[in-house]
Amino acid sequence: MSTPNTMKIAYIDARILDPATGLDIVGDLLTIGEDIADFGENLFGSAPPSDATIINAKGLCLAPGLVDMRVQVREPGEEHKESLRSAAEAAVAGGVTTMVCLPNTQPVLDDQATLEFVARRARLLALTKVYAYGAATKGLKGKELAELGLLAEAGAVAFTDGTVAIADTQVMRRVLSYAATFDLMIVQHPEDAALAGNGVVTSGEMATRLGLSSIPREAEIIMLERDMRLVEMTGARYHAAHVSTSESVEIIARAKDKGLRVTCDTAPFYFALNELTVGEYRTFAKLSPPLRSDEDRQAIVEGLKSGIIDVIASDHSPQDQDSKRLPFAQAAFGGSGLETLLAVSLDLVHNEDLSLIETLKRVTCSPAQLLGLDAGHLRKGSPADLVLFAPNEGWKVVGDNFKSKSKNTPFDGRPVQGKVFRTIIDGRTVFEAAS
Numbered sequence: 001m002s003t004p005n006t007m008k009i010a011y012i013d014a015r016i017l018d019p020a021t022g023l024d025i026v027g028d029l030l031t032i033g034e035d036i037a038d039f040g041e042n043l044f045g046s047a048p049p050s051d052a053t054i055i056n057a058k059g060l061c062l063a064p065g066l067v068d069m070r071v072q073v074r075e076p077g078e079e080h081k082e083s084l085r086s087a088a089e090a091a092v093a094g095g096v097t098t099m100v101c102l103p104n105t106q107p108v109l110d111d112q113a114t115l116e117f118v119a120r121r122a123r124l125l126a127l128t129k130v131y132a133y134g135a136a137t138k139g140l141k142g143k144e145l146a147e148l149g150l151l152a153e154a155g156a157v158a159f160t161d162g163t164v165a166i167a168d169t170q171v172m173r174r175v176l177s178y179a180a181t182f183d184l185m186i187v188q189h190p191e192d193a194a195l196a197g198n199g200v201v202t203s204g205e206m207a208t209r210l211g212l213s214s215i216p217r218e219a220e221i222i223m224l225e226r227d228m229r230l231v232e233m234t235g236a237r238y239h240a241a242h243v244s245t246s247e248s249v250e251i252i253a254r255a256k257d258k259g260l261r262v263t264c265d266t267a268p269f270y271f272a273l274n275e276l277t278v279g280e281y282r283t284f285a286k287l288s289p290p291l292r293s294d295e296d297r298q299a300i301v302e303g304l305k306s307g308i309i310d311v312i313a314s315d316h317s318p319q320d321q322d323s324k325r326l327p328f329a330q331a332a333f334g335g336s337g338l339e340t341l342l343a344v345s346l347d348l349v350h351n352e353d354l355s356l357i358e359t360l361k362r363v364t365c366s367p368a369q370l371l372g373l374d375a376g377h378l379r380k381g382s383p384a385d386l387v388l389f390a391p392n393e394g395w396k397v398v399g400d401n402f403k404s405k406s407k408n409t410p411f412d413g414r415p416v417q418g419k420v421f422r423t424i425i426d427g428r429t430v431f432e433a434a435s
Contacts, residue, residue, distance in 0.1 A: 005033035009427065010048035014057035014388070016040075018064065019361035020377035029062060031384040034426035038380055057388060060421060063360055065097025065385040066342060067376045069265065069367040070241055070313035072163075072334070073130075076117065077106025082318035082405050084118070087338065088127035090404035092431040094339040095387035095420040096314075098368070098375045099128055103135040104162035110135035110146045112154040119155055127430050129385070131157045131373065136175050136186060142166050145175060148184055157371045158239070160187035163288060163317075163333075165223055167193055172227065176236035185237040185370065188227055190248070191289060195219040200329050202290040206275045212328060215290055221247045228255045231262060239370065240264040242315050244289045246299030253308045263370055264308075267315035267337065268344035269410060271300040277410055283324045283331035284399075285410040288317070301353050304362065311370065312362040314341040318406030336399065336406040344411060346391055346418035356391060384427040393419035 011029045016039055018024075029039035030052065048054055068091065074081040091099050101118065103109035109118065109132055122130030134156030135146045148159055159179060165188060166172040179186050199215030201207045207214035224240060228251060231238045240252060243264045255262040269287055274294040277285040285291060303309040317334025324331050345363055348354040368376030375385055397414045399407040423431035 005427070007427065008032050008049055008052035009055060010044065010052040011055050011057050011062055012044065012048060013059060014062035015059060016062050016378070017357055017360060018378040019357050020365040022357060023378070024357055026059070031427045034383055036378060036380055036382055036384045039378060060388050060390050062386060062388050064364045064376050064378055065387045065423060065425065066095050066363045067098040067367040067373065068096045068314045068316070068338065068341060068363070069100045069311060069371060070267070071099045071101050071316045071338065072104065072318065073101045074318060075105065075121070076114070081320045081323070084121050084130065085125055086403065086405045087316070087318070088122070088125050088130065090336070090338040090402060091128040092423040092425070093403045093420065095342045095389060095423055096338055097128055097385035097387065097423060097425050098373060099130055099338070100157060100371060101130060101132045102160065102162040103133050104140060108135050108140050109133070110138050110151070112150055115151060115154045115156060128425065129375070131155070131371070133158050133160045133187065135159065136161050136166060137171065140164060142168055142171055145178060148178055149182060152182065152184060157373070158185040158187050161189070163189055165189050165191050165193060169226065169230070173230050173234065176230050176234040176238065180234050180236040183237065185239055187239045187241055188223070190220050190223040190227065190240050190243070192219045192223045195222065200286060200290070201278055202275050202292050204275060204293060206278065210278070210281065217245045217247070217292065217296070220245055220289055221251070224248055224251045228260065228262070231255065231260050232258070235261070237261045242267045242270065242289060242313070243303070243309065244270045244292050244300065245296050249299055249303035249308055256308065263310045265311035265313045266300050266304070266309050267313055268341065269315065269335065271297060271304060272344050272347055273297070273410055281328040282410070283326065283328055284335060284408045284412060286328060286331050286333055287335055287410065288333035301348070304348065305353055310362065311367045312341070312345050313367065314338050318404055319408055320406070324408045336402055336404050336409045338404060339402050340397055340409060340411050340416065342389065342420060343395070343416040343418035347416070349391065350417055384424055386424040387420060388422040389418060389420045391418050393417065395419055
């Protein structure tokens with residue numbers, strides 16, 4: 001019989017932030033074993049408990065660990081690009097204590113056994129907490145519904161076909177109708193594949209100048225318009241992933257105004273970069289959806305400011321060098337995102353677009369609430385999943401230094417502010433930055 005973990009750790013002199021309640025104070029926090037025992041201003045009076053390990057935060061921010069709701073982990077099937085271990089190590093280095101994996105592995109996460117394999121592997125690693133989406137259709141082929149009910153029982157937090165949209169309107173209607181019956185959430189990659197064709201960058205002057213085939217913005221817009229009609233028909237819970245155009249924000253806003261159960265996320269790529277980043281054929285900036293114009297980038301920022309965009313997710317899409325160091329048209333889509341999620345999101349704070357607490361809300365409690373996870377908040381008795389960081393500490397992104405196997409990032413060489421010093425999961429320190 002194992003002995004209960006009753007180890008006490010006292011974090012003193014921290015700027016304690018809880019985006020779920022708006023708490024922003026200087027104070028202390030106590031963990032006992034795996035849980036948050038208490039926190040507040042002057043929690044310990046004259047001295048912390050004598051039997052506690054003391055960690056002096058020295059004024060650093062102490063907040064709930066990040067919840068990243070869109071991560072591609074290539075295990076099983078493509079461990080040379082990323083494994084659960086390397087993804088988990090990258091996650092904790094970025095302050096992510098919970099990540100949710102897409103089902104586009106090989107084999108696809110469309111049966112209980114594969115889903116349970118991922119959960120078992122993650123538990124053995126004992127790093128970041130890992131949850132998974134179940135496939136919405138068998139094999140992600142968009143033809144036949146997966147066993148959503150059984151997958152939900154096996155732990156799937158929501159359902160998606162990952163990086164491909166469910167193109168067949170009748171199939172999508174059935175998926176949404178079935179999901180609505182059990183109040184399950186469907187996550188869509190909103191891109192009309194027929195319209196996107198073999199495009200590799202967004203339509204516009206840059207595509208013409210580089211001589212690259214393009215993806216019209218309407219590929220995203222049309223898919224979202226169609227899906228909103230289907231959501232209205234079925235009453236389902238629907239989440240649009242990585243929205244990237246101004247019209248997408250408007251469509252989501254209208255749907256919310258009508259009372260539809262619609263939410264969306266974006267990724268740092270789409271509010272911190274624009275299509276100019278692909279200049280000189282930089283394959284690290286070849287992403288799906290493609291980087292858009294600066295007008296679209298600004299619209300995404302406005303969507304975050306207004307609250308129409310609920311969540312920021314890393315959209316971590318690891319690739320190996322053989323997949324990216326190719327001519328632009330042949331290179332794979334995707335970029336590494338876990339280790340830059342916090343720092344690049346804090347651009348919104350440094351640019352005075354959002355407050356620190358509002359920015360943290362979009363990477364902590366908002367995704368956790370959408371997925372029904374006990375994470376992303378500070379609450380007595382809840383798991384002690386925390387991140388200690390300095391929001392103004394500067395550093396330069398160097399992909400070669402990433403913990404992830406994937407070194408390709410469109411932010412490579414970019415100066416950022418916001419450094420993670422310590423990541424804590426269930427009361428245990430699982431990452432500590434070198435001093």
